[in-house]
Amino acid sequence: MSAEVGKAPLATWLAAAFGRQGDRVPAHMPDVVLGLDDRAAPPRMLALALQQIALQSIYFVLPVMAAAAFGAGPVAATNYLCLSLLGLAVFAVLQALTRGPVGAGYPMPATPSGVLFAPLLLAAAQGATLAQATALIMINGVVALLIAPVVRRLTTLMPTEVTGVVVFLVGASLLPSVMAMLHVDAAMPAASLPAIIVAMGCFIVMVVVAVLRWHLAPFAVLIGAATGTVAALLAGMAPAGARDVLAIEPWFALPMPAAAPDFDFAPGLLVPFLLCLVASLASLIGTTVALQRATDGGWTRPDPGPIRRAIIAHGLAGVLAGMAGGMGSAASTSCTGLSIATRTFARNVALAGAAILFVLAFCPKAVALFVLVPAPVQAAMLLYVAGFMMAQGCEMIVRRSLDTRRTVVAGLGLTSGLAVLVSPAFFTAALPALAAPLAFGALVAFLANLVTLPLVRRVERFVVPLGGRAADLVEDHTFAIGGAWGLRPDTVRKLHHALTELGDLLAARGTAAMAVTATQQEDAVELAVSFPGAPLPTPARRPRAADIEAGGDAMEAVSLWLALREATRHAMRSTSEGQELRIVFHD
Structure with missing residues (x-):
């Protein structure tokens, strides 16, 4: 009896820290097309999953660029991308879990982490190896695992003002990529006009299909992307060397880690990775809260249980990605924006997407098809979801009455992030580890909230x-x-x-x-x-x-x-x- 009594406090603590008993039961949302527990028919599920993967594929270039920065050739870079795709599949499965201490229970497709991209490039510039970079990614995941159970008041440290800033900056961060994909040049504006016309036409198709609320509305992005791809190919906008890339890549190849993680790295390299962890967690919390709000008709404030388990899943996925030799993953805010825009939140769609990514990881030729989507079409897809994410962020910021302190927190975070967006070269030279709107804006908003928190009482x-x-x-x-x-x-x-x-x-x-x-x-x-x-x-x-x-x-x-x-x-x-x-x- 005494042993059972002795274990009771521990069991109670574990249940409170990791259990799901205290989770809020979502209220009915009248305009949801597919709820969390709904099971879409296989054809519809496949179409929705492919639509998500089309957005995820925009970021497939990040592992390729990171591997190239470490001196990897085309074959090694493709292998690194395939390993990273395995990490994306694992991340989505872990987040979709509805039992146990891991996973938010939401459909959360992943992309290669854009926040980790800057520290990886910095590590490469300082002479680190790819094996040392994967060790740093593992440590990043372990720290996230340690933070999850310790941070008991996540909503205090990351209130809706901070998470709203993060969600807004996630959308705003996509805009430079949109302009880069369109090859906009102030010196030669006419040269980019054909690409802009194709992108805007593709974007208009997406908006019209979504706004008319047909039964095809959930597939607005996929329909727009297909239409835009046809138009881009007819206009001669196929990616350069597409045929050669498809010819070289094999249909089947087993992705293998280049080397075991190497923990013999310079200690200073750990600092930018840990600093970016704050932005990564802020982005993850913002994404989780956005899904909570979108799926709960009675939502008033973040539910901490799913957020804590989302961080555990994020950390575990990071550790596994590092062990496998791939790039760390992050919740895809673009896919979350798409789910919110199309009102489709079925978990089986995210799991189907994870299964497709798992298969793709063993098929480099098929991976290349996603990478070779015409740039104007990629720009239109990004622009579509960026608008939804920025609007969602604004709505979260003003969810509570903005007193002076909350205005300062939100204002400092937004202006800091937008400052990086306006002058990226300065921040790249001065603060290379935080030279991204999301990383710098999230960190400033987080610190502003933390510093002014004692003044609230x-x-x-x-x-x-x-x-x-x-x-x-x-x-x-x-x-x-x-x-x-x-x-x-x-x-x-x-x-x-x-x-x-x-x-x-x-x-x-x-x-x-x-x-x-x-x-x-x-x-x-x-x-x-x-x-x-x-x-x-x-x-x-x-x-x-x-x-x-x-x-x-x-x-x-x-x-x-x-x-x-x-x-x-x-x-x-x-x-x-x-x-x-x-x-x-x-x-």
């Missing part, structure tokens, strides 16, 4: 005489606090409801007054209600009409349940002056 005290005007006084105080502190209207309603029900309960006892201390935290409001007399009973778990008729403690238990039913947590303690009930509400 505000306290308001008042006494409510429990007479005929008690309800009016409670309403006046709660609405005044809500306006002064910038609380969400729903939070104000919860405060008002709890104090009203509690006041009625104490008045029925004959209590003359209750003293209330309201304390504002970053993402919560705590009420400390003090009153004389005996402790209150334990709130009822299943209120019954018979309890109300019985009166006494049974009726008080029901009344207390009514007061606390929307609270995040509560606690009762005895004081020298009577009793104190603490109630916490998330804002």
Whole structure:
């Protein structure tokens, strides 16, 4: 018996840290085409998965460029890409898990990590080997695994203002790639006009198919991409050397790591990788929150359980990718934007995409087909999802009332990220490890939130005489606090409801007054209600009409349940002056 008792706290901690019992049950979303648990028919599932892979393939060039920076030839670079595709498949499977301590439970396709790309190039420039780079990617994953269970208040460190900045900058970061794919040159604007026309035509087809909400609307990007590809090929815009690349690559090849991870690297190389981990986690949290919001009709704030497990899956995927000798993966914000745009969130679509990527990893010739999509078509696909991600980011930033501090956090993050977007050459020279809008903007927003967090705490005290005007006084105080502190209207309603029900309960006892201390935290409001007399009973778990008729403690238990039913947590303690009930509400 004693052994079981000794293990109980550990079991409780593990269940709280890694379990799914406390996850929020998503409310119904009326405009969702495919929900998380829906199973699309095989033809539809395949089409949706291919549409996602078409977006993922835009980033397939990153492992190739990274391998080339380390001196790899075409064959070795293709092998590195195939190993990286295996990592993408593993990442998506881990994130889609719905049981156990790993995985957010959301469809989260992956791309080669753009955030890790800059540190990889920096490592190559400083003479590191590809084996040492994979060791650094493994360490990056291990640190993410260590962070996940330790960070208990993820929504405090990454509130919606910060995650909104990340999501916005993810979309904004795609714009330079759009312009580069169109070969826009200010000195020769007419030269890029044909590519722009094809890209805009492709983009318009995507928008029209999506806006008309046909049964083909979920395939808007795929239809637009197919139309644009035909137009680009007819206009002679096939990628240079496409035939030669397809001829050289074999149909089947077993991807093999170039060398075992080498941990004998210069310690200074670890710094940029760990700095970029902050941006990677911010991007992951932003993507997870965007999916939470898009799939939950009653969403008000991030659910920390799936976020924590998403970080665990991210870290584990990084470790496995490093062990396999491939590039680290990141949640594909482009694919997330596509899911939000088309309202299709079925997990089996992401799993089908992972299966296709797994097969592609053993077929270099098929991989080349995705890499050789005409540049104007790739630009149109990126532009389409960038708009949705930027709009989603703006909506997340203003989800809560923007007081001065939140405005500073969001404003500094956005301006920092956009500054990198405007002057990339300066940041490449001055801060090469953070020379990306997402990396620098996310880090600035995170630090601004962290530094100003101690300044948030505000306290308001008042006494409510429990007479005929008690309800009016409670309403006046709660609405005044809500306006002064910038609380969400729903939070104000919860405060008002709890104090009203509690006041009625104490008045029925004959209590003359209750003293209330309201304390504002970053993402919560705590009420400390003090009153004389005996402790209150334990709130009822299943209120019954018979309890109300019985009166006494049974009726008080029901009344207390009514007061606390929307609270995040509560606690009762005895004081020298009577009793104190603490109630916490998330804002």
